[in-house]
Amino acid sequence: MFNKWGSAAYRFRKIIPLAILAIILGLYGIFGVKLDDRLSQEGWDDPGSSSTQAARIEQEVFxxxxxxxxxxxxxxIGRKDEIQAYLNQLKSDHPxxxxxxxxxFDNQQEIMRNGDTAFAAVSLQGDGEQTLKDFREIKPDLQFEGMEVAGATAVADALDEGMAGDIHRAEIYALPAVGLLLLLVFGSIVAALMPLIVGVLSILGSIGVLAVIAGFTQVNVFALSVVTLLGLGLAIDYGLFMVSRFREELARGQEVPDAVRTTTATAGKTVVFSAAMVAVALSGLFVFPQAFLKSVAYGAISAVGLAALLSITLLPAIFGLLGKRIDLGTVRKTRPEARRIRDTWWYRLPAWSMRHAKAVTFVIVIGLLALTAPLFGIKFGGINETYLPPNNQVRETQERFDETFPTLRTDPIKLVVRGADNAELVEIYQQANEVPGLTDRFKASQATKDGVTVLSAGISNREDNAAVVKQLRDIDVPEGVEVYIGGTPAMEVESIEALFQRLPLMALYIVAATFILMALVFGSFILPAKAVIMTILGMGATLGILTAMFVGGVGADLFNFSPGPLMSPVLVLIMAIVYGLSTDYEVFLVSRMVEARDNGASTDEAINYGTARTGGIITAAALIMIVVCGAFGFSEIVMMKYIAFGMIAALLFDATIIRMMLVPAVMHLLREDNWWAPRWVKKASAALGHNQVRVAQPGRSGRPATGNNELVPFNELVNRLQRED
Structure with missing residues (x-):
């Protein structure tokens, strides 16, 4: 199938690039430019929760x-008249x-004053996304000497600006740095541009797709940062693998049409299945009720899918057009066969690991488990001003307001009571006020209307949210009366509960789906099982490091963030991303081993060959992804730092100790069992077409003869690859 795809890409090499460019630019030009207006700040709550129902009832009535x-x-406050005049002008300028x-300054209520500090509460007209737009309209006029700005919408705006800065940072710093890395890897300007073209086009196309999706369903603004991070990194990785394999086939003596076909049938097939692994891992987010997770899954899957599609359509067509001119603009000579495989680091380290397989396996597994240990101290919370840098002005003002006016928090816990008479309402009120951890007694926000009363109070410490909500649930509610626990604290608690209820389902789905896909790719049941276990080990170590950093505070001063509870949706998101990335590199590595095995290699030969042939290129791919993640690691938003550092840690584990040492050691211990699978799996895998290395047969002149290819036995192939110039 992929052979035919490669042949078609070469045959239509002049049409495909123009068609793809027109489609993507059209998609971006028509829809993508509208994305900013369609993105949402909402979607963190569980739509079926009590807190969501409480918010709906309160909004419908009041x-x-x-x-x-x-x-x-x-x-x-001594400048009372000036301040009052400013507030009046602000209101009249923005009706x-x-x-x-x-x-x-209006009513002299002492509750709004503490010493020389007083405040004004500005209520905005709009609902939903319009609230933030209203704030941005008045923001330029929020200028008055000695005045500071806080509030829920101001915090949301600061978070949004931080995410916009992430995209800008990636464009300004990450892309040029990645370009330099690609130039070092390939030594040719033209070759280095190929992965960058795929990366840029996949981002533009993904933004267009995300804008289309946002026209039908809620898409959180955070999705754009994740799409940029994943789409750019993986698209460049896929392009890197494709360009590398094409140049390898040319160096091996294949003619351009054969090199295009072989590249698509080998690296192209691996790219498609790798992207499928990542997409499957991300699709696990659909089992959760939060719109935030669903919107990130929509965007990230579209980015990954588009990156793979471009890699197996656009790139093979461009390869066909360029041919050997892919090395134009050479700045550094690269000679793929200048060294024998046995002399490379990528061959010697796996060989050493196999010689000490039992010790290597034991030490690495124990080490990864030890790094997982901090995960047991993880804490969860919701999004708030602490996700901004400690020196952010809006955050500092919000924290000062909460400290100065603790009974007037902007994120209170609420009880929405419906159908209660006065006596029943008093009974509920008295029970609620017995709950410890509140900043003050519950108070009615407004007079009872249509049988609905809203009681609200602040919680002294956000870490007590779960305990307060639990005790409020234990209130003895009179028969016929409905009580809904609402407000931001309840939303956070119920969001965490919903996530952990669905987490086992997500895990089961992802493991089963990726196992089946890898079984089809590898033609084995043992290799997928090994891959899943190693991915879980690496993911555990990654989450342990993240917990030590973002909950324990390791590196907080260096990276300018405040440690504290993590948002549970972000934890689920990073689990999906790390799992997808780990299986992604596993497919690239093991596919090359399977390729060698299909050509007659022994297990140890296949391990050495696969690791050696992919070592340099996977390391380069990991470095490129780390550079892209590094740009997001300097984000002002803690949850973006969390994702970026999580990906960096996972990549470092996968690209070093797991891929170079643990995989070879474990596979050596398993020996021939590596390749076992039921007969039906072997047949299904064969139907997909295993990778086959084909080398052009030399003609009498010593040059490769066009189109006269044969399947070369593995030992002879290795001898050719090891031959020095």
Missing amino acids: GRDASGDVILLFDD DQIKQIVSY
């Missing part, structure tokens, strides 16, 4: 609670954005 939208903090302004 309208949206806008009291905590924007907080203006003033430290010089379409500001619903009302309630301030100490």
Whole structure:
């Protein structure tokens, strides 16, 4: 199948690039440019939870609670008249954005003052996404000497700006750095440009696809950062593998049409199945109810799928057009056969690991388990101002407001009571106020309307959210009365509960699906099982390191973040990403071993050959992905740092101790069992077409004869590859 695909790509090599370019630029030009207006700040909650129902009832009866939208903090109340004039002017200048302004300077309520500090609460007109747009309209006018800005919408805006900075940083710093790395790897400007072309086009296409999806369902703004990170990194990786294999086939003596076909049938097939592994891992996010996770899955899967599609369509067509001119613009001579395989680091380290297989396996497994240990101290929370850098002005102001006015928090816990008479309401009120951990007694936000009353109170410490919610659930509710626990703290608790209820289902689905895919690719049941176990070991170590950093505080000062509870949706997301990346590299490595095995190699020969032939290129791919992740590691947003550092840690594990040492050692211990599978799996795998290395047969002139290819026995192939110039 992939042989035919490669032949078709060569045959239509002039049409394919133009058609793809037109489609992607059209997709981006028509839809992609509208993405910013369609992205959402919402989607963190479980739509079926009590907190979501509480918010819906409150909004239907009383309208949206806008009291905590924007907080203006003033430290010089002696300038009362000036401040009042400024607030009046602000309201009159923005009647379409500001619903009302309630301030100490209006009503002299002592609850809105603490010493020389007082505040004004600005309620915005819009609902949902319009709230943030309203804030951005008034933001330029939020300028007054001695005034500081906080509030839920101000925090959301700061988070959004931080994510926009991530994209800009990737464009400005990551792409040029990746270009230099590719130039070092290939030594040719033209060859280095090929993966970059795939990367840029896949991002543009993914943005267009995401904009289309956002027209039908909620897409969280965070999805764009993840799409850029994954799409750019994997697209360049896939392009790197394709270009490397094409140049290898040319160096082996194949004519251009044969080299294009072989590249597509080998590296191309591996790219498709690797992308399928990543997509399957990301599709596991669909089992969760949060729209945030679903939107990230939509975007990331489209980015990965488009990167693979471009790699097996656009690149083979360009290869056909360029031929040996792919090495134009050479800045460094690269001679693939200048050294024998046995003299490379990529051959000697796996060989050493196999000689000490039992010791290597024991030490590495124990080491990975030890790195997993901090994971047992993980804590979960929700998104708030602590996800901003410690020196961010909005965060500092919000924390000062919470400290100065602890009973007026902008993220209270709420009880939405429906159908209670006065006596029943008093009973619920008294029980609720017995719960410890509150900043003050519950108070009614507004007078009872349509049989609905909303009681609210602050929670002193966010780490007590779960305990407070649990005790509120134990309130003895009178028969016929409905009580819904709402507010941000309840939403966070219920989101965590929903995630952990679905996590086993996600794990089972991902493991089963990737196992089946790898069994088809490798023609083995043992190799997929080994891959899954090693992926879980590596993922555990990665999550342990992340917990030590972002919960324990290791490196917090160096990387400018505050340790604290992690958002559970982000943990689930990083698990899906790390699992996908780990199986991605596993497929590239083991596919080359299977290729050698299919050509008659023994198990140890196949291990050495596969590792040696992929060693340099997988290391380069990992370095490129690390550079891309590094750009996001300097994000102002903690959850983006979490994903970036998680990917970096996973890549370092996969590219070094797991791929170079643990995989060879374990496979050596398994010996011939590596290749076992039921007969039906072997048949299904054969139907897909295993990779086959074909070398052009030399003609009388000593040059390769066009189209006269034969399957060369493995030993002879190795001898040719080891032959020095």
